[in-house]
Amino acid sequence: MTEQEKAERFAKSAPPLRDGELEAINALFPTYIFRRSYTEEIWTTCCHEHTTVGIEDMRVTTPERNFMSVMWEPHQREPRNRWCEPAKPSVECPFCGKPAIVKEMRYTGKRENLSSYRRAVVLRWYRGALWARAYDCSKHYTAGYDLAGDPTYKLVGVYRFRPGLAEETTRSWYGNSHFGHIEKQDGPLTKGRWRIHAPFYANADYGIGYDVIGLDEIQESPFRYCCAADFNLSGSRLLEFLTACCFYPRQIEMLMKAGMKNVVTDLVDRGVKHAAVIDWNEPNPAKAFGLNRQDMKIFLGTNRDIQILELHKKLKGRISLTACVEWMTRGLNVRGTFQAAKKWNLAPERLIRYLDGYVGCAQYGGMQSIGSALRFWEDYLTAAEAMGYQLHRDNVLLPRNLGEAHDKATKEHREKLARERARQEQEWARQREAAEAERVRLVQKAEKEYEKLRAKLEKKYGFSMDGYVIRVPMGKDEILEEGRKLQHCVSGYADRHVQGKTTILFMRKVKKPNEPWLTIEMNGNKLVQIHGFKNEGVHTAKGRFAPDPREVYREFIDTWLDWLQKGSRRDKKGNPKLPRKKGAAA
Ligand SMILES: [Zn+2]
Structure with missing residues (x-):
């Protein structure tokens, strides 16, 4: 027989769910009473009733059979998301008295939002062993499901606990897989952790916790004295607890009864045995601590913190x-x-x-x-x-x-630290000053270099005629200012201009030489672009765009370009030498 066949057979030999257990699983889910007012039908999810409420029923008003309140109770909406408070039961089921949430059918849509999921571990004393069966369970109320029906459930893990042997088989977490093999803990814990674990992995719908059903069954088993009910089950460590019980039932009983639950928790959760002070193989629990009668009495008179014994031992x-x-x-x-x-x-x-x-x-x-x-x-x-x-x-x-x-x-240390700190701050200040001086030096150097470049450019491009002037920017800052004022993109050219990689010129009115107006980009003697406010992209009285300055000032610009082409000739005063205008007086 293969491992898988053995595992399947082991899973099949587990006791099947009986009615009481299935009802206990059903009780883990929210209780709804679905109501269809116009047909006077109700369905109860707690006790699986589906009925049409008659006049006689309505007259009955004992607390157990209060149909009136169920028929009049307003529909309760579901919370909008997981973090909202869930709906609270507002009536009692007229059949079984369980607190329930009323859902009026015409307000529930497809009822997909009512689907819910639970994980349950069901215990049963069966054929000389304590069995635990783990189920993924869900309830759905969408079309095709019986509103008053049972939960759907899937067996995902089977466990059998007997003194000296704990066995487990689980489905792999992915897909609808088979039970793969049987995991066994067939000896006491020597090192590491227990080999038996819950089959549940973290899942957005289920979380990792589970509910336990049939805790009473432990009373039938050899582990009845281990005080499972007192053990903290909220941590969902029952399966590991029962595994530990297979090997150390009397020690666990003794520790639980001595109020030393922490020690049991350490053993169950982390495999920590406090082996220095507890002899887990000593069959007589009283001797397990290795204390004489006198010391045992002293210890029992304390809060029984295991650290006392560990300190004593150390x-x-x-x-x-x-x-x-x-x-x-x-x-x-x-x-x-x-x-x-x-x-x-x-x-x-x-x-x-x-x-x-x-x-x-x-x-x-x-x-x-x-x-x-x-x-x-x-x-x-x-x-x-x-x-x-x-x-x-x-x-x-x-x-x-x-x-x-x-x-x-x-005090001395603080003073020393303060002195070191002050020294450090001085050093930082010195570094900052040096960095600032270096920055200033570089700026000045760049300014000087640009001044040379500017003089050269001014000689070549500088021009004035008919009330207009073309001049070279005074520096990077002036180009940035031009871009800000005219709201166009010349700022992006500022660095390239001062480095001499491109040439930016300002066209101004002679009367307002410092007011940004038109900006020119040159490539040698060639005009690349000339633009004013917002690149002329503005509404004007004449239409969508301001006119192209290249057209409007054609005569001035052409004269300038022509002069430039011919070598930027100037008279003795440095003014441009211009050809005599046709028809104009000298
Ligand atoms: Zn009910």
Whole structure:
């Protein structure tokens, strides 16, 4: 027989769901009463009734059979999304009395939003073993489903628990797969975690938790004394708990009854056995802790924190259990203290006694616990180390007056840090100044270079005639200003212009030489573009666009370009030499 066949056979040998169990699953879902007012029909999802409410029914008004309120109760809407409060039951089912939500059929649409999903683990004592069957369950009320019908369910995992053996088979999480193989936990936990797990993976519709049905069945099983009902089931760890019960039933019983549920939780959830202080293989639970009668009595008189025993064990019997109990009640941080003791090469009990001496001394910061004294001492050490104190000396490592030593060391340390900080800030300020000076130098250098370029360009392009002037921008800033004022894209050319890669010129009126008006891009002697406000893309009295400046100022521009073409000739004063205009007086 293949692994898969064995798994399928194992799953088939599990007890099938019986009516009571199916009803318990049904009860996990919201209870609706669907009502079709004009036919006077109702359907109940709790007890599967479908009936037409007659006059006689309406007259009956005992609490159990109150049809009147069901017929008059307003329809309840579903919440709009998952985070809204769900609808609350507002009536009682007239048949079984369960609180229910009324849904008027004509307001429910296709009822797709009412589909809901649950995960259930159903327990049963059956043929000498405790079985758990895990189901993915759902209820739907769309067309084709019986409104008063049972949930649909799918078996996704089968578990069998017997003393000394826990078995599991689950479907893979994807698709409608078969049961693949049988997982077994056939011995106690030696290391790592339990091999038996819930079959459920996180899913948006289901989450990862599950509801347990048939907890009473455990009372029929050998695990009846393990106090499963007291174990925290909200963490959905029942299957792991039962697995642990297969191997440590008496120890779990003892721990649960001793109020040491945390220890059981550690075993179930994380496979942590606290093996240093609990002998899980000792059949006599009283001996499992390895304590003598006297110490056992002392321990049972405490809050039964397993850390008390662990502390006692770690100190190898050098310290009495009573002292350990005392230290724990005074807020000892076992892990932190032992780590610190190891780091500074101290006997842990010496460090604990030292720290304990400062608990409750208001003078030293009013330390509430050995744990806060530890933090205070470590705070001192951090400062002392930084200040180069001789910590290998006993009276420096554990100063006689920790409060004074702490304040002195931390004060010195703070001052040192402040000095370093000030130095650092000075250094940063110096770097900032240097960077600023460098920036200014570069700007000045660029300005100087541009000044040379500008003079050259001015000589070539600078022009004035008939009240108009063409000139070279004074610098990058002026080009940016031109772009802002005229709302066109010349700003993007500013860098290229000052680097001499392209040439931008301003055309201005002689009377307003500093008011942006028209902008020109040149390529040698060739005019590439000339534009004014918004590239002429504005409404005007004449239509959608302002006229093209190249056309409007054709005479001026052509004269200028012609002059340029002929070599930008100038008279002695530097004014452009122009050919005499036809018909104009000299
Ligand atoms: Zn009902």
